[in-house]
Amino acid sequence: MQHRYLGNSGLKISEIAYGNWLTHGSQVEEDAATACVRQALDEGITTFDTADIYANTKAESVLGRALAGQRRESLEIFTKVYWPTGPGGPNDSGLSRKHIMESINGSLTRLQTDYVDLYQAHRFDVETPLEETMQAFADVVRSGKALYIGVSEWTAEQIREGQTLARQLGFSLISSQPQYSMLWRVIEDEVVPTSEELGLGQIVWSPIAQGVLTGKYKPGEPVPEGSRATDNQGGAENIGRWLGDDVLEAVARLRPIADAADLTMAQLAVAWVLRNTNVSAAIIGASRPEQVTDNVKASGVLLGDDVMAAIDDALGDVVIRDASLTAQQTPESRPS
Template sequence: MKYAQVGDSGLVVSRIIYGNAITHGDQVDESAAAGCVRAALDSGITTFDTADLYAGGRGEEILGRALAGVRREELVVCTKVGRWARPTDTNSGRLSRKHIAESIDGSLRRLGLDHVDLYQAHRYDAATPVEETVAAFADIVHAGKAHYIGVSEWPAAKITEAVRIARGLGVELIANQSQYSVLWRVIEAEVLPASRASGVGQLVWMPLAGGALTGKYRPGRSVPADSRAGATAGGAKSIGRWNYLDEKVLAAVADLEPLAAEAGLTLSQLAIAWVLGKPGVSAAVMGASRPQQVLENVEAVDITLEDELLRCVDAVLAPVVRSDPALTLDPLGPAASL
């Protein structure tokens, strides 16, 4: 494993972060989840990411139990607030002071912790002033319930604004969790430059495009029944909403295989090494349903891609890459409902 500081902060994370979106509490049972977490720990992963949204809170509960007994100082635990709208709670899914203050306590209870290392605002909430959101986060840091704050999928101008407000309140906003892969490059034009200028590091999610960059999905073929896209519990919806199973996308990905093979890499390793090699990217957040997937992902941290290979990758994927910075403003809508 290799490690990196997040942006300009002093926080050090493993370059592969174990994340449990969709898997824990949805697609894998708790014993399988615990096995993946153990494989992550054994491979040197120190950093774990979850959210109050995942599996309706069960994601935090399962992760907390899986990490029980591990020396707290050796872990970096991250969670998020926002986007989880309960039909009976009109304030849920927001980044208001009320919801943030209540949600941190719920997350800590489910995780079995007295603090998290990084607390993140899960998607930008245009209905709540940035000042209110950041002030609520600052109070959580000052109360000792979180060490650092971050955001997830925020537009460039709002990241810059939030960093300025946070520093005025004596706290550091250090991370933006953003979707980023060889197929999804919407942060490159605006978010990456603004983040680097403000000292904010990217913790990128979906670097394998929901599995489309592993080669498991083939153009013209049905998705494997045991794959994430073949699962009914969230996986198919998650991958399908980004068009990663489009025939043109899958055909382009298939054309990457000879390039990866020539370099002695799997498609997954090529895709992970690509994002980790980008300036401004501190780490990649990755889930797993089997321990072997964790081990293969970790191998990518030692890979440096040659310039010629990078040019060939760009040429192959150019027709299907999505790079419109407007897509940063959450094309999925303001909140996810249960």
């Protein structure tokens, strides 16, 4: 397992991180989730990403129990704040000082740790003054409850405004966590250049496009039983955009490229996102330990220019590149 610096900070993280969105506390029983975490550790993954919203706080608790007994200093534990947790009261979401301060305490309790290495704003909060949010994050850092601060699905403009305030308050944003894959490239034109300028690294989610880039979904065929596309707890909803025959036919054209590179389809997809020098880590998820083992083999793989060009030719116009789509990730009002 290779490690990369997270943005311009001195923090090194495993270039493949383990995340538990849509798995721990919902799709996967705790024994299976723990087995996946243990496999990740065995494979050299040191970076673990979660959020308080995942399974309404249950995912943090599962991860905390799975990591119990590990040397804390050898791990990088990330979590997030913004989406509603608890019963959904008026202050149970957003990036107000109240919600941030209460949420970090809850996350630390569930994760069984005194601090997280990275605390991330899970979305931009249009209802809270950015100055209030950044001051709260500054205080979280000064209290030692988080070592670094990052954001998730913020636009380039939001990142720039946030970084300006953060630096005035004596800290820096060091990361952005967007969706990024061969199929979804909306960060490339604006978010990535701005992040490079301001010292943020990308920790990308869904590098395998919810499993579609593994090639297991076939055009014109029913989705496999037990796959994410059959999950009614969020999986089916999130994968739906990729299940059109045009996309699946394009993905099928990637198989000979993966075979020629002696990679599985999943490894090709993860190696592709890691080819971007602004990407510090790709987050993988798993419901079985063998999936972890397969994905981590992408670490250290450098795809040549010819392979990158062949991928572009295979996918053609099914790739989504519209930079304005990042702005659609910002809720118009604070969710409840």
